[in-house]
Amino acid sequence: MHPVDWFVVAAYFAWIVIDGVKRSHRTNEVEGYFLANRSLPWWAVGLSVMATQLSAITLVGTTGRGFGEGMSVLQLYFGLPLAMIILSTTVVPFFYRAKVFTAYEYLERRFDVKTRTLTSALFLLSRGLSCGAVLSAPSVILSVIFGWNLPLTVLAMGIPAVGYTLVGGVQAVTWADVKQMAVIVVGVAAALVVLVLGLPETTSVGSALHLAGATGRLTAIDFSLSLEKTYTFWSGMIGGLFLMLSYFGCDQSQVQRFLTARSVDEGRRSLLMSAFAKIPLQIVVPLLGVLMFAYYVFVPAPLLFNGVHDAKVRASARAADYAAVEQQYQQAVGVRRAAAETYSAARNRGADVEADVARAAFAAGDKAVATARSSATRIVRDVTGDAAFGDTNYVFPTFVTTHMPIGMVGLIIAAIFAASMSTVAAELNSLATATVIDFYRRLFVREASDAHYLAAAKIATAGWGLFACVVALFAANLGPLIDVVNRFGSFFYGSILGVFVLALGVPRATSRGAFVGLIAGIAAVASVATWLPQIAFLWHNVVGVVSVIVVGLAVSAIPSRRHD
Amino acid sequence: MKPAGATPATSGTPATAGDDEHSRAAIYVAVIVFEVVTLLALWWFQTTFGRA
Numbered sequence: 001m002h003p004v005d006w007f008v009v010a011a012y013f014a015w016i017v018i019d020g021v022k023r024s025h026r027t028n029e030v031e032g033y034f035l036a037n038r039s040l041p042w043w044a045v046g047l048s049v050m051a052t053q054l055s056a057i058t059l060v061g062t063t064g065r066g067f068g069e070g071m072s073v074l075q076l077y078f079g080l081p082l083a084m085i086i087l088s089t090t091v092v093p094f095f096y097r098a099k100v101f102t103a104y105e106y107l108e109r110r111f112d113v114k115t116r117t118l119t120s121a122l123f124l125l126s127r128g129l130s131c132g133a134v135l136s137a138p139s140v141i142l143s144v145i146f147g148w149n150l151p152l153t154v155l156a157m158g159i160p161a162v163g164y165t166l167v168g169g170v171q172a173v174t175w176a177d178v179k180q181m182a183v184i185v186v187g188v189a190a191a192l193v194v195l196v197l198g199l200p201e202t203t204s205v206g207s208a209l210h211l212a213g214a215t216g217r218l219t220a221i222d223f224s225l226s227l228e229k230t231y232t233f234w235s236g237m238i239g240g241l242f243l244m245l246s247y248f249g250c251d252q253s254q255v256q257r258f259l260t261a262r263s264v265d266e267g268r269r270s271l272l273m274s275a276f277a278k279i280p281l282q283i284v285v286p287l288l289g290v291l292m293f294a295y296y297v298f299v300p301a302p303l304l305f306n307g308v309h310d311a312k313v314r315a316s317a318r319a320a321d322y323a324a325v326e327q328q329y330q331q332a333v334g335v336r337r338a339a340a341e342t343y344s345a346a347r348n349r350g351a352d353v354e355a356d357v358a359r360a361a362f363a364a365g366d367k368a369v370a371t372a373r374s375s376a377t378r379i380v381r382d383v384t385g386d387a388a389f390g391d392t393n394y395v396f397p398t399f400v401t402t403h404m405p406i407g408m409v410g411l412i413i414a415a416i417f418a419a420s421m422s423t424v425a426a427e428l429n430s431l432a433t434a435t436v437i438d439f440y441r442r443l444f445v446r447e448a449s450d451a452h453y454l455a456a457a458k459i460a461t462a463g464w465g466l467f468a469c470v471v472a473l474f475a476a477n478l479g480p481l482i483d484v485v486n487r488f489g490s491f492f493y494g495s496i497l498g499v500f501v502l503a504l505g506v507p508r509a510t511s512r513g514a515f516v517g518l519i520a521g522i523a524a525v526a527s528v529a530t531w532l533p534q535i536a537f538l539w540h541n542v543v544g545v546v547s548v549i550v551v552g553l554a555v556s557a558i559p560s561r562r563h564d
Numbered sequence: 565m566k567p568a569g570a571t572p573a574t575s576g577t578p579a580t581a582g583d584d585e586h587s588r589a590a591i592y593v594a595v596i597v598f599e600v601v602t603l604l605a606l607w608w609f610q611t612t613f614g615r616a
Contacts, residue, residue, distance in 0.1 A: 265584075272591060272595060279599065
């Protein structure tokens with residue numbers, strides 16, 4: 001990286017850490033440290049909600065998916081606006097007025113300590129592991145692209161995030177999130193401008209989009225009823241709705257955001273901000289990938305964007321196979337480019353029939369390119385043993401480092417750091433809150449001073465930070481582990497939502513019903529994931545909610561043997 | 565709770581719970597309308613630039 005880019009990245013770190021800590025007030029009180037004394041404006045909380053959800057995995061992975069497959073991933077967010085309306089009318093006023101620190105605290109008031117402890121423990125386990133995955137994925141990618149040392153890259157993100165979270169609590173996290181969201185938006189906009197300006201003079205943005213459309217990459221709405229397709233209109237609207245209800249309404253990493261707002265109404269507004277802004281933002285991110293695809297039609301692109309794996313395969317026993325695939329790839333790329341140029345020229349002349357023929361030839365050429373890339377990926381998996389390897393994750397960082405101007409490279413790298421750190425910091429803060437409030441203060445030391453609990457919260461933040469860094473390093477060495485962690489988390493989302501539905505919406509639900517329902521829900525999701533692996537993961541949320549409610553209601557209807 | 569047939573004095577207060585509920589309902593409707601418009605725009609985008 002150029003010194004100017006290093007300067008931009010360093011300036012980003014200094015700005016985030018110094019200003020985040022400076023903006024923290026009255027963090028010597030438990031309420032100030034965990035809930036900012038309920039004093040934050042809705043727009044800051046709303047940006048924090050968005051920054052927490054948008055991790056580096058989303059930023060880098062979704063642009064890569066846009067490049068490889070297109071915009072179908074966008075459908076994941078279709079249920080989000082409706083989820084935000086439901087949460088604004090139910091959970092937000094409920095938790096806010098209940099004066100709770102954690103969502104799980106309410107479950108004890110409604111049911112019992114057992115249900116609270118189990119749900120909080122599930123949150124700690126899944127969120128703690130996911131925090132490691134959020135640190136790991138971008139660290140692996142940046143270390144491959146720049147040749148950086150992996151543990152140092154993990155620590156470069158982990159230490160500042162732990163530092164400002166530990167010192168400034170939720171206020172530092174929120175104000176850092178606001179700035180990080182700004183860095184991400186500016187970075188994405190800059191990349192978009194560079195891509196559009198980088199297209200050949202003869203190819204308009206319209207032509208580039210028509211070419212991408214010919215390959216199916218612009219299919220953003222798919223009305224297929226298949227339960228096996230991960231992203232469809234229905235899986236997004238129904239499964240995505242339950243996922244978003246659970247994530248934004250029952251996951252402490254998000255609940256803690258709106259609990260810091262000045263009032264119930266400001267808490268509502270913070271969520272409704274995402275209802276308006278999230279889908280447009282999520283349109284832009286995969287669209288960036290689609291435009292990268294169009295850009296690389298005219299600019300030479302490597303067979304594999306991961307240079308480390310490329311070198312490994314060339315030095316392996318499969319080198320000859322790889323060379324043959326590379327030859328096919330170069331041939332297909334040439335055919336595709338020629339078809340694209342013919343299409344652009346025909347379109348500029350208004351020769352529609354010729355343009356249609358060229359567009360069809362382009363789509364066929366792209367299929368051949370995709371086949372060559374798949375073969376190369378299979379060879380990498382064979383040689384490295386990394387069964388989860390996906391080369392598209394390396395496309396965006398490679399584009400940034402090889403085609404963006406000096407200064408902007410630093411900005412985008414800062415945006416990737418920002419996306420990762422904003423998620424990690426919010427997760428660490430919520431992990432520390434749940435550890436102290438739901439376990440330490442509830443089960444071990446019930447009466448102590450604020451100073452005592454603050455010390456415990458800081459130790460918990462540092463402890464979870466250390467845990468996340470260790471998980472990140474292990475996850476990096478065991479590629480598929482990240483996949484396992486993500487799947488593991490999806491086992492619980494629907495089930496935890498089901499418990500909150502019983503708590504808030506079913507007066508006759510008993511504590512025994514909720515507890516047994518929760519276990520049954522997790523078991524049902526695990527069974528579906530194990531024996532029906534073809535069912536897309538978004539439907540797991542529906543299975544979890546329905547199982548918990550049905551079993552919870554059935555068990556609640558059984559009269560208790562105790563007559564007290 | 566406000567009694568039925570509130571006096572002119574009470575009905576003249578600057579912001580009532582009813583007003584708040586109306587403005588919240590308007591925002592929720594705006595969210596849904598915005599999503600429908602966004603989805604229609606996406607559909608137009610994919611059919612215009614997508615496969616012929």
